[in-house]
Amino acid sequence: GAVVSQHPxxxxxxxxxxxxxxCRSLDFQATTMFWYRQFPKQSLMLMATSNEGSKATYEQGxxxxxxxxxxxxxxxxxxxxxxxxxxxxxFYICSARDFMGTTKGELFFGEGSRxxxx
Amino acid sequence: AQKITQTQPGMFVQEKEAVTLDCTYDTSDQSYGLFxxxxxxxxxxxxxxxxxxxxxxxxxxxxxxxxxxxxxxSANLVxxxxxxxxxxxxxxxxxxxxxxxxxxxxFGGGTRLxxxx
Numbered sequence: 001g002a003v004v005s006q007h008p009x010x011x012x013x014x015x016x017x018x019x020x021x022x023c024r025s026l027d028f029q030a031t032t033m034f035w036y037r038q039f040p041k042q043s044l045m046l047m048a049t050s051n052e053g054s055k056a057t058y059e060q061g062x063x064x065x066x067x068x069x070x071x072x073x074x075x076x077x078x079x080x081x082x083x084x085x086x087x088x089x090x091f092y093i094c095s096a097r098d099f100m101g102t103t104k105g106e107l108f109f110g111e112g113s114r115x116x117x118x
Numbered sequence: 119a120q121k122i123t124q125t126q127p128g129m130f131v132q133e134k135e136a137v138t139l140d141c142t143y144d145t146s147d148q149s150y151g152l153f154x155x156x157x158x159x160x161x162x163x164x165x166x167x168x169x170x171x172x173x174x175x176x177x178x179x180x181x182x183x184x185x186x187x188x189x190x191x192s193a194n195l196v197x198x199x200x201x202x203x204x205x206x207x208x209x210x211x212x213x214x215x216x217x218x219x220x221x222x223x224x225f226g227g228g229t230r231l232x233x234x235x
Contacts, residue, residue, distance in 0.1 A: 034222050034223075036225075042227070042228075043209065043225045043226060043227045043228050044163075044209065044225045045225075046222050046224070049222060091161060093161070093163065095163070095223075099217075103217065104151065104153075104168040104170075104217070105151050105168075105213055105217035105221070106153055106165045106168055107153075107163075107165075107222075107223055108165070109155075109162065109163035111160075111161065111162050112161040112162065112163075114161070
């Protein structure tokens with residue numbers, strides 16, 4: 001299947017700092033990527049849809065100024081958690097669909113990034 | 119209302135036995151897709167199986183099969199011959215609408231499966 005790579009896998013930062021997470025589609029182009037957030041022992045909740053060359057679409061309740069998304073190319077989307085606070089500590093996981101490579105429409109996920117804000 | 123419901127927060131199964139993980143969904147779309155993912159403790163999401171709303175046959179992928187009952191809006195995952203490596207969280211997910219690049223997946227709450235030796 002298609003490969004999505006996410007970096008960093010783990011990050012610990014101090015409260016008030018910003019953290020950038022990268023999501024790359026390695027062997028396919030992704031006009032759309034999806035950013036999910038997962039709290040411990042909970043399900044994946046969609047945060048935003050990242051669109052190449054245009055603004056991201058955020059889900060209700062997700063602060064766009066807090067979670068900046070940039071999708072500058074067909075293979076890279078970045079999520080920046082600005083002025084991080086302990087309540088932002090979570091598992092962030094990106095995904096994309098290899099629209100040309102599969103008819104099922106499954107999402108391929110990155111490895112996830114575990115953010116801990118002290 | 120929840121779009122995807124997984125009523126079993128945790129399940130035990132004896133190694134080599136079969137297990138069924140429940141999933142019900144709610145949509146008014148005629149075209150939709152149903153997916154199952156496995157999430158081991160490492161956190162990665164592994165795609166297991168897919169069922170399209172217009173597919174008449176139940177999907178199968180190796181030891182995984184999907185018991186699709188459209189009228190009841192259920193899409194249960196059946197794992198045959200359980201292995202210790204099957205211990206993980208399992209998520210049911212749905213895509214509403216056609217297979218377009220922009221259609222995201224909505225996930226259920228998950229079921230933690232534990233395989234006993």
